[in-house]
Amino acid sequence: MGVLSLLGGAQWCRDGIARMDGREPGRIYVDTLGTPDAEVLQDVKQVAGFFPQFMHEKFQVKLECPIDVLVSADRNTYEELLRKRMDVSPETLKEKAQFTSGQSSGSKGLCIINGDKNSLKKNNNRYSTTAHELFHQMQHELSRGKSGYENSLYWLEEGSADYVGALVSEALGAGSVEKWYLDAKFALQYAKNPATVGQLQSTTEEERLQLLTTKAHSYDLSDVMTYYLLQHYGAGQPEAKIVAFYKKLGSDKADKAFAETFGIERDAFLQEFAGWWQAECSHPAKFRVIIRGNADKAAVEQFVNQLEQSRNWLKRHSGGELKGDYQLVFVGSADDFVAAEMEYGSISEAEARSIAGSVWAENNSTLFINTPQVADNVQSIFVSSAMLCRLYMVQQLASEDGSDMAWLLRGASYVSGVARLGESGHGDIAAYQRHWRKKLRESQPMPTLDKLSTSKALQEAGRQYEGERLSNLCEYAAAELVHRYGWQGIFNWLSDARQSGDGKKAFSQVFGITVTDFAAQVHMMLY
Known part of the structure; x- marks a missing residue:
C-alpha cells in the first residue's frame, strides 16, 4: 500500500518549545491505540530508535523536534487516528484508510502507522513505511515547513522518502536498495494504466488521493524517477543532494531549488527521464544471474541457454517479448532456497519453507530457481519456457x-x-x-x-x-x-x-x- 504525506504549513518547532513540554528535541516517541500486532509494533519501535542516528551518520542532519509515532491496532483504529489526530474529513476517511499504510503531518510532529499486520505483512514493509513517514518529518524541518503539496515536487517528495525507507531497510538487514529499485521498475512495467510524469509535479491533496485510489503506481514512478535523478545528478553524494534540495526549498521555489541542487532545469530533467524510460520499457528482458555457492554451475549454464531458446519460442508464437530487468537467483538445495528467499524476498522463514520444494518462485523482479530440479535438460527446457511465458502473460494482462x-x-x-x-x-x-x-x-x-x-x-x-x-x-x-x-x-x-x-x-x-x-x-x- 502507499503512504500519503500531510505536510502543510506549520508552527515551527524550536528546541526551547520542545523542552517546554518535557520532551527531548529530535527524539521519537512511539505509542499505540489498541493492541497492534506485536511484530509490527516491535519493528516500528526498532526504526524509531534507529532513525535519528541513521540520519545523523548517513545524511549529516539531525531532527530538531520531538516526533510522535502512533501505531493503530487495526483498520478501525487507524481510521479513528486519521479522523481525530490528522483531521481527515469524513468524505475521504475510508479511502485514505484503505489505500495508505501510514501518514505524516509535519505541522503536528506526528506520524500514524497502520498496525494491522495485513497492511504491513513483511518486516521490510514495516521498516520502510516507518522510515518513509519519519523522513517526511525531516523534509518538513529542512524546508521550514515548505515541503508539501503545491510547494514541492510530488515525485521527489515521495521518491526520496521511499529511498530513505529502502536505505533503512537495507541497514536493518531486510532487503536492498537495488531490490527496491528493481521492484519499482517491475511494478511500473506490469501496470496497465500507470501515472504520467506530468501528474507527479506540484499537486493538491485531492490530486494525490486520486492517484492512490486509481492505482496509478504513482509511488513506483516517483521511486524510479528519484533513483534515476540520484544516480545521474547526485554527484556521488545522493543523501547530501536530498538534504540540500530541501534546505533550499525553505527559501526558494521548487524549480529554482531543483536546478541549483542538481545542476539541471526541472523541465530538461523530465524530458531526459521520459526518453530514458520509454527506452527502458521497450528493450527485451535482461536477466542478471546470481549463482549461490552450492548451485551446480553447469546446470545453471544449461538453464540460461534454454531460457534464451524459450525467449525465441515466445517471440515466434506471440510476436512480443517480455520486458524489464530481473534477478535470477540459482539455489543449490531446499535450505538454500529458504535462505535466498529470506535474503532477497524479505519473507519469513515459515513462508520460505512452505515453498522451498518449488522448482521456481517469483518475488516481483527476483526469480528463484531450484537448480537441482532443473539439472535434467528436459526439466530445464520445460521450466524455462513455463516461467518465461507466465511472466509475459502476467505482464501483458x-x-x-x-x-x-x-x-x-x-x-x-x-x-x-x-x-x-x-x-x-x-x-x-x-x-x-x-x-x-x-x-x-x-x-x-x-x-x-x-x-x-x-x-x-x-x-x-x-x-x-x-x-x-x-x-x-x-x-x-x-x-x-x-x-x-x-x-x-x-x-x-x-x-x-x-x-x-x-x-x-x-x-x-x-x-x-x-x-x-x-x-x-x-x-x-x-x-
Missing part, C-alpha cells in the same frame, strides 16, 4: 489472475513448456494431453474450470485436491484450446483481454464459446 482467467494463465504457461519439449524431440502436446486425462480419471472429479477463475480459487482448490492434478486440469484445458485454435488463438485472447480488461469476455469473442460452456465440455471429455 497487468493481472496475476489473468483477468479472472487464472486457470488459463497457469495452463497455457505450462503447455508452452510442453510445446518446447515437443520441438526438442520429447513427445508432443497430444501425448501429454492423453497422459493428463489418464491421471485425472484416476480419482475424484476435479471442479470445473469456471470455478478456478482467480488465484485465490486455485489456492483454495489446491488445499482440497492434489496440486499436481489441479495443474493437470489447467494444462489439459489449455492444450485443448491450442489443439482447436492454435497458439495464435491463445495470444489473440491475451491481446483482447489486455485491451478490455475482461478475460471472460475476451474468451467468448476469440474462441466463440463462453468459459462456462467450455468448462462443461472439458469436464465431459474428462469424466
Whole structure:
C-alpha cells in the first residue's frame, strides 16, 4: 500500500518549545491505540530508535523536534487516528484508510502507522513505511515547513522518502536498495494504466488521493524517477543532494531549488527521464544471474541457454517479448532456497519453507530457481519456457489472475513448456494431453474450470485436491484450446483481454464459446 504525506504549513518547532513540554528535541516517541500486532509494533519501535542516528551518520542532519509515532491496532483504529489526530474529513476517511499504510503531518510532529499486520505483512514493509513517514518529518524541518503539496515536487517528495525507507531497510538487514529499485521498475512495467510524469509535479491533496485510489503506481514512478535523478545528478553524494534540495526549498521555489541542487532545469530533467524510460520499457528482458555457492554451475549454464531458446519460442508464437530487468537467483538445495528467499524476498522463514520444494518462485523482479530440479535438460527446457511465458502473460494482462482467467494463465504457461519439449524431440502436446486425462480419471472429479477463475480459487482448490492434478486440469484445458485454435488463438485472447480488461469476455469473442460452456465440455471429455 502507499503512504500519503500531510505536510502543510506549520508552527515551527524550536528546541526551547520542545523542552517546554518535557520532551527531548529530535527524539521519537512511539505509542499505540489498541493492541497492534506485536511484530509490527516491535519493528516500528526498532526504526524509531534507529532513525535519528541513521540520519545523523548517513545524511549529516539531525531532527530538531520531538516526533510522535502512533501505531493503530487495526483498520478501525487507524481510521479513528486519521479522523481525530490528522483531521481527515469524513468524505475521504475510508479511502485514505484503505489505500495508505501510514501518514505524516509535519505541522503536528506526528506520524500514524497502520498496525494491522495485513497492511504491513513483511518486516521490510514495516521498516520502510516507518522510515518513509519519519523522513517526511525531516523534509518538513529542512524546508521550514515548505515541503508539501503545491510547494514541492510530488515525485521527489515521495521518491526520496521511499529511498530513505529502502536505505533503512537495507541497514536493518531486510532487503536492498537495488531490490527496491528493481521492484519499482517491475511494478511500473506490469501496470496497465500507470501515472504520467506530468501528474507527479506540484499537486493538491485531492490530486494525490486520486492517484492512490486509481492505482496509478504513482509511488513506483516517483521511486524510479528519484533513483534515476540520484544516480545521474547526485554527484556521488545522493543523501547530501536530498538534504540540500530541501534546505533550499525553505527559501526558494521548487524549480529554482531543483536546478541549483542538481545542476539541471526541472523541465530538461523530465524530458531526459521520459526518453530514458520509454527506452527502458521497450528493450527485451535482461536477466542478471546470481549463482549461490552450492548451485551446480553447469546446470545453471544449461538453464540460461534454454531460457534464451524459450525467449525465441515466445517471440515466434506471440510476436512480443517480455520486458524489464530481473534477478535470477540459482539455489543449490531446499535450505538454500529458504535462505535466498529470506535474503532477497524479505519473507519469513515459515513462508520460505512452505515453498522451498518449488522448482521456481517469483518475488516481483527476483526469480528463484531450484537448480537441482532443473539439472535434467528436459526439466530445464520445460521450466524455462513455463516461467518465461507466465511472466509475459502476467505482464501483458497487468493481472496475476489473468483477468479472472487464472486457470488459463497457469495452463497455457505450462503447455508452452510442453510445446518446447515437443520441438526438442520429447513427445508432443497430444501425448501429454492423453497422459493428463489418464491421471485425472484416476480419482475424484476435479471442479470445473469456471470455478478456478482467480488465484485465490486455485489456492483454495489446491488445499482440497492434489496440486499436481489441479495443474493437470489447467494444462489439459489449455492444450485443448491450442489443439482447436492454435497458439495464435491463445495470444489473440491475451491481446483482447489486455485491451478490455475482461478475460471472460475476451474468451467468448476469440474462441466463440463462453468459459462456462467450455468448462462443461472439458469436464465431459474428462469424466
